[in-house]
Amino acid sequence: MIERVKDDGDEQALTTGIDEKSLKAAVWYTVAQIAQEEEIELGRSMSEPFVASLTELVYAQAEHLALELKAFAAHAGRCTIREEDVKLVCRKSTVLQELLEEEAQRCNTASSTLMAAGTKNAGIKPKKLSKPKPVRVGGLAGTSTSRNLID
Incomplete structure (x- = not known):
């Protein structure tokens, strides 16, 4: 509510x-x-x-x-909070900016694919997209393989 x-x-x-x-x-x-x-x-x-x-x-x-x-x-x-607000908050972290751009491109590609499929197959419902898997960044206890969000 x-x-x-x-x-x-x-x-x-x-x-x-x-x-x-x-x-x-x-x-x-x-x-x-x-x-x-x-x-x-x-x-x-x-x-x-x-x-x-x-x-x-x-x-x-x-x-x-x-x-x-x-x-x-x-x-x-x-x-309403929009994508550009999130980008402004993350402007000082290049790692976060890269992750946001990758996710935005993935979402844009998926939605354009669905729209194209919808115009070709007007009677067929498009498949629902699965939720994106979370990306772990900035690991615990000093792990060296994870990416740090703070530059």
Whole structure:
């Protein structure tokens, strides 16, 4: 459920009905899952306090990203965050810019292929695209094979 929150006549935020506690729990679960995968790959164990600290770091970074995206959209006079807002936030990281460009090209290619197939086969429904697999960047515990997002 999305609802607009107003204070003194100004739009403040959009909420999705998910409270902060549930969101933090979901972030913790995801970070813990990735940590377990990295433990197996690296042959090292990660303490619970480390996972908790990493979760807080990820959550704080996500909050910061959300505020920046909201500010860029508001500066452009919009309430909707667009691709160009994400590109502006990531402008200082060449690795992130490259990943965004690759994903945008992949999405554009897939959608143009579907549109072309739709005009040729008007009676046939196009196949739904599978969700893209997440790309792990900036691994845990100093892995050298992962790509660092911060330049």
